[in-house]
Amino acid sequence: MRASLAASLMLTAALLAGCDAAPAQVERVEAPLPSVRSEAVQLVPDEVRYRFPGVVRASERAAPAFLHGGVLRERHVVRGQRVEQGEPLATLHNPAMAPAFAAAEARVRELDASLNRLGRDVERARTLRERNLSAEEELDRLRSEHEALAQAREQALAQRDEAQAQLEELTLRAPFAAEVTDLDAEPGDFVTAGQPIMRLAGIAEREVEIRVPANLATRLEPGQMASVVPTFGAQRIAGEVVHVGRAGESMAPVIVAIPVQNAPALGEPVRVQLEIAARAATRVPLAAVVDPAGSAPYVLALNDDDTIRRASVTPGRLAGGWVSVNGEGLAPGDRVVTAGQGRLEEGMRVRVLP
Template identity: 60%
Template sequence: MGRGGHAILALGLVIGLVTLLAGCDAAPAETETESVEEGRAAVRVMEVRASAPEEWLRFPGTVRARERATLAFLHAGVLRERLVARGQGVAEGEPLAVLHNPALVPALAAAEGQVKELDAHLARLRRDVERARTLRGRNLVAEEELDRLESELEANTRAREQAEARRSEAQAQVEEMTLHAPFAAEVTDLLVEPGDFVTAGQAVLELSGVDGREVEIRVPAALGERLAAGMPVQVTPTLREARFQGRIAGVGRAGAALAPAIVRLEEDARLAPGEPVRVHLAVAVAASESLQVPLTAVLDPGGHAPHVLALTEDDVVRRVPVMPGRVTDDWVTISASLAPRQRVVTAGQGRLEEGDRVRVLP
């Protein structure tokens, strides 16, 4: 091969080598951005939120059943029988006590007898009216006689209706001689013993419902005006360590500068009727807003330099000193040079420094 052939071969090798190197450099260029992203520290963030500053107020109360009843008879008499014992559970409609009144049963018997007597008289009058109408059609009886019989039939029909009403009233009074449970409950107190005479309306026994618990507290009138139905509260037992959730069910009118407020406890609150508790109310104390961040975002919270790591718009870390305040539901109120909706790091702060660029996990 001559010198010209060797030159052409060398030129081809150079061109091929350049092309190969160019192809090898293309792949790293395309993945360079991804490598940089993967090299950054991964963090999780949450936004700063604004809230009105609150003050927690505590009020004493006693747990009670949501449904309660003190039962009494509508009529006077002697307590003949008591069918339940103190502490016994009863179902809705279950009989509880029986009264004896010697005047009620005879009154019912008299009313039933009067109704039966009028029924028989009405049956006879209806037959007489039908016979008179037939005879009147044949002109065998006077028109006046037919009118008299029809008037007597109508009068006795009205009398029968009144007798039926008296019988229904007497029957209801006899039925009222037995007390029945108005709802599923537990018998909490027995106020009258069998054989005792009771007057109409005198309390005989007390029931405490088994479904639902509530607490009644008394608050100043000015505070009662700021409470609304549905407002969440916290309830803590006085004699043990626990915390339960509740909501304001209603607020009454103030009497003697205090207003009654009913707190309805959540269904899973393990509190027994009669247990003393404290109700904690969160009340806004100013119109201005304060800042809150997740508790996990505050570093060195009990030290000399508490701070959070905030992120700029391009995900650069900025150290911001804070002054922690009240903690509520894992959020802490702070004083700091931050703004609502600004992002703060809540996980992954371990090796971060001021000015680091991070990768925010979804």
């Protein structure tokens, strides 16, 4: 019994000694890398938006006037009326026009009668000459008189046409389809030659004239698109630059055409927005900028081995979720972290999610 107990104790001691002699096996587990998402830095052509005030006006405008002075006899239109091309607008009374036309008409009739009589004399003299009953000189004289009289008739016709045209000018007609916007003279008023009688605005097209600094005008071209927004509204109207004038006193006139459909009323103030190309800009997603409103904004860029480096930036214009930035150490094509920036430090390796 005692021998058996002693044997058990010796076996136990041997097992304990063997356990102490075996080296300890410790399993080491590596921590997972932080996961991030990234986007590539872009280099895109930049555009700068400029806004200029203007007033809507008709592309066709006129201030009709008479070629001669006289008394305004009748006005056929009222303010706000629409007229078609060639429609009578006003009539002038000039006592010298009608008698001049009547005299020119009478002179033409007189010469026509003389030409008919002289033509018969020429035919009679030719017949007598063929029968050798008159001299050749008499026939030549009659022919010369007939030719001179024909030339006098041509001059009389020209004078009659001129008098008729001046008489027709006593009726003022619309040069194009338009709306009467203002009236400058009333029936009974004496008007001089060239004095405007009314103001017309064409109904076909609308435009806005703005003044642009010379350095910007040189970068504009006809056909370039523009946006027109009423000063007291939110409607945006697509326009087109149709004319760029020369700069005078550092400002150049620019004409922007807009469609008549849904166009603001004539005389309504608007703002014209022009987008002018600027030098290419580097931009990153807004989510990549850390502390964009702080005093030292920066982005976390990824090296080729997926380690973090910090790049200070100066945010610029925001458009479509991307912001233009200026900063050293950041080039187009570089990857910047857009998600997972928390607890990241410079030099730390990360895992980039697809």
